[in-house]
Amino acid sequence: MILPLAVVPEFVDAFRYVFVGGESVTGGLQVGGPALIPYLVNHLVLSFVSVAVAVLIAVPLGLYLGHTRRAEFLAVNITNAGRAIPPLALIGFFIAYIGVGFDAFGLVLVLLAIPPILTSTYVATTQIEPDTVDAARGMGLTEGQILRRVEFPLGLPTTFSGIRIATVAVVATATIAPFASVDTLGVPILSPNVHGPAGQLGAAVLVAILTLVISAGLGAVQQAITPRGLKTVAPERRRGLFATLRRRTQTT
Amino acid sequence: MNASDPAQTSTASPAGRQAATLELRDVVKLYPGQEEPAVDHLSLEVPAGEICVLVGPSGCGKTTAMRMVNRMVEITDGDILVGGQSVTDRTPYELRREIGYVIQQVGLFPHLTIADNIATVPKLLGWDRDRIAARVEELLQLVQLDPEQTRDRYPAQLSGGQRQRIGVARALATDPPLMLMDEPFGAIDPINRERLQNEFLRLQVELRKTIVFVTHDIDEAIKMGDRIAILKQGGRLAQYAEPAELLMNPADEFVKDFVGNDRALKRLALQRVRDIDLWQAPMVRKGETTASVRQKLEKADVKIPLLVDEDGCPIGWLSDRAYAGEEVKADLRSRAEPTVEMDDILRDALADLLGSELQYGVVVDEQGRATGVLSIELVGQGVHGVAPARTGADALAT
Ligand SMILES: Nc1ncnc2c1ncn2[C@@H]1O[C@H](COP(=O)(O)OP(=O)(O)OP(=O)(O)O)[C@@H](O)[C@H]1O
Numbered sequence: 119m120i121l122p123l124a125v126v127p128e129f130v131d132a133f134r135y136v137f138v139g140g141e142s143v144t145g146g147l148q149v150g151g152p153a154l155i156p157y158l159v160n161h162l163v164l165s166f167v168s169v170a171v172a173v174l175i176a177v178p179l180g181l182y183l184g185h186t187r188r189a190e191f192l193a194v195n196i197t198n199a200g201r202a203i204p205p206l207a208l209i210g211f212f213i214a215y216i217g218v219g220f221d222a223f224g225l226v227l228v229l230l231a232i233p234p235i236l237t238s239t240y241v242a243t244t245q246i247e248p249d250t251v252d253a254a255r256g257m258g259l260t261e262g263q264i265l266r267r268v269e270f271p272l273g274l275p276t277t278f279s280g281i282r283i284a285t286v287a288v289v290a291t292a293t294i295a296p297f298a299s300v301d302t303l304g305v306p307i308l309s310p311n312v313h314g315p316a317g318q319l320g321a322a323v324l325v326a327i328l329t330l331v332i333s334a335g336l337g338a339v340q341q342a343i344t345p346r347g348l349k350t351v352a353p354e355r356r357r358g359l360f361a362t363l364r365r366r367t368q369t370t
Numbered sequence: 371m372n373a374s375d376p377a378q379t380s381t382a383s384p385a386g387r388q389a390a391t392l393e394l395r396d397v398v399k400l401y402p403g404q405e406e407p408a409v410d411h412l413s414l415e416v417p418a419g420e421i422c423v424l425v426g427p428s429g430c431g432k433t434t435a436m437r438m439v440n441r442m443v444e445i446t447d448g449d450i451l452v453g454g455q456s457v458t459d460r461t462p463y464e465l466r467r468e469i470g471y472v473i474q475q476v477g478l479f480p481h482l483t484i485a486d487n488i489a490t491v492p493k494l495l496g497w498d499r500d501r502i503a504a505r506v507e508e509l510l511q512l513v514q515l516d517p518e519q520t521r522d523r524y525p526a527q528l529s530g531g532q533r534q535r536i537g538v539a540r541a542l543a544t545d546p547p548l549m550l551m552d553e554p555f556g557a558i559d560p561i562n563r564e565r566l567q568n569e570f571l572r573l574q575v576e577l578r579k580t581i582v583f584v585t586h587d588i589d590e591a592i593k594m595g596d597r598i599a600i601l602k603q604g605g606r607l608a609q610y611a612e613p614a615e616l617l618m619n620p621a622d623e624f625v626k627d628f629v630g631n632d633r634a635l636k637r638l639a640l641q642r643v644r645d646i647d648l649w650q651a652p653m654v655r656k657g658e659t660t661a662s663v664r665q666k667l668e669k670a671d672v673k674i675p676l677l678v679d680e681d682g683c684p685i686g687w688l689s690d691r692a693y694a695g696e697e698v699k700a701d702l703r704s705r706a707e708p709t710v711e712m713d714d715i716l717r718d719a720l721a722d723l724l725g726s727e728l729q730y731g732v733v734v735d736e737q738g739r740a741t742g743v744l745s746i747e748l749v750g751q752g753v754h755g756v757a758p759a760r761t762g763a764d765a766l767a768t
């Protein structure tokens with residue numbers, strides 16, 4: 119009970135840093151408050167662009183691999199490889215060989231985002247009832263039409279869950295973008311000598327909240343884009359549920 | 371495929387598209403990496419408007435044979451002609467759009483409404499919206515579902531039997547000249563299966579599609595088929611015949627075993643002669659004028675006059691000479707023996723028919739008076755469990 123309370127003053131400082139701002143530790147510089155807005159915008163733009171590029175690459179690729187059932191091992195391996203390379207190591211690699219800046223770090227984030235999106239799209243596509251696809255083909259849909267009209271919409275909820283995971287990872291990882299000279303919300307965290315402990319904590323909390331909000335928002339989007347037919351329950355089952363409820367209310 | 375063609379819009383009627391003939395010529399399918407072909411030199415001809423049932427034990431190549439027709443499986447050797455045209459000359463997806471396709475698991479699109487499911491192929495063909503809506507309505511009625519209630523539902527909201535009906539409606543959407551059905555009622559419980567079968571047969575009387583129907587159930591085959599192709603392991607044709615013929619003259623031991631004498635006969639034992647819509651023979655008496663006989667012959671199902679006595683009890687089938695002169699003479703080609711009673715079960719009646727020379731059995735009532743004629747065709751149709759269409763008589767007349 120006592121421990122959290124002891125932390126409170128620091129949160130108050132962090133709160134003030136985020137919403138009001140103040141002078142930097144080094145002096146002469148306005149930090150926090152409105153000065154955070156460019157960082158926030160940068161953070162969001164960097165994340166959005168990276169995820170968008172990753173989606174454009176991974177979704178069609180995943181659909182194609184899933185549709186053709188080609189390279190089951192590939193999708194899995196890319197994923198494992200992707201997960202195995204920590205972004206920090208990637209950054210070192212990129213800074214050394216490609217350079218710094220928005221594009222270079224964006225590329226890191228894209229590479230980070232691709233595996234979960236690729237896997238989820240691949241899994242989504244391969245998990246569709248083979249009979250549904252067989253019926254579609256048997257009725258004369260071309261392979262492209264099967265992809266667009268059957269496999270993509272049916273796999274969309276699963277695909278989107280991958281996008282959501284990737285987005286959260288990207289937003290969190292964009293925090294270390296300042297290593298590559300891209301000023302995101304990671305700046306106050308990585309430069310406590312300028313922004314002070316209040317800045318460090320404030321920005322960290324801000325990033326955490328941002329991730330949660332984005333995750334929740336995308337969750338809502340996922341619900342919204344799930345085809346209605348996939349959410350509906352069979353009449354038997356529904357009747358069963360009502361019957362159970364009725365039986366219960368009757369016995370009590 | 372002209373959207374403004376009115377003949378194309380009302381297609382549930384017999385005025386719809388002509389059914390196509392189907393011909394398999396020495397078709398072989400060898401799956402890559404397999405030693406033995408799945409289908410081995412299979413030749414079949416299915417006349418337009420008939421149901422051809424492919425039946426046989428599991429793994430004998432029924433599905434493979436069926437799927438080669440719409441090129442879901444590529445033919446290794448031989449040829450398949452739909453309406454006289456080789457399927458290999460056509461782009462697979464274009465070919466498939468003209469062939470109805472129903473599978474056991476139905477394969478409805480779970481993310482689309484029932485209306486959109488049915489509209490799949492019409493949309494591919496670019497029909498306009500009004501025409502599609504009208505067609506969906508018509509098809510839902512055709513498969514006995516209420517359009518208002520069903521149209522906007524999703525597959526998950528329907529029962530298995532309803533989904534199966536939608537599957538059939540979807541396959542019929544563009545009124546295809548040929549339908550392929552792979553165990554379409556296989557996943558349905560026996561009572562509903564029976565109902566769906568009967569419903570489908572009634573529908574077929576109206577639609578007259580050429581249909582390839584796959585099943586592993588010989589009873590279903592006998593019930594549904596105008597012709598039955600029994601396949602052996604390795605996709606070899608054991609016998610291709612009409613159901614009645616198959617029951618009576620199995621080509622070999624395999625067919626005999628597969629048909630399972632007693633199983634088929636059990637079905638015959640379930641029905642009595644009075645359940646059958648009998649044929650009528652022209653009943654004539656000795657001394658009757660031949661003009662009147664000829665007149666009766668015209669209207670009758672059976673084109674041979676039956677001589678009866680004063681009480682109407684059958685005496686025998688007249689020979690041609692018997693009514694060549696002015697008056698009917700008692701010149702018989704065969705005696706009306708044995709007779710069949712209304713309450714005889716079909717199995718016994720069939721046994722009697724097989725013994726008679728003409729393969730017609732005169733049915734008599736309690737007083738022994740002739741009331742109709744039972745034929746082998748009628749028994750065959752009786753096994754189907756539907757009111758017999760008088761195809762046998764039609765065939766005799768032509
Ligand atoms: N895609 C395939 N690749 C290789 N072999 C196959 C393939 N499909 C089917 N076969 C083989 O071909 C044979 C015939 O299969 P098919 O599915 O046509 O049988 P079926 O008569 O429909 O059987 P069932 O009644 O079980 O549905 C079987 O031995 C099967 O293992």
Ligand SMILES: [Mg+2]
Pocket residue numbers: 432433434552
């Ligand atoms: Mg099969």
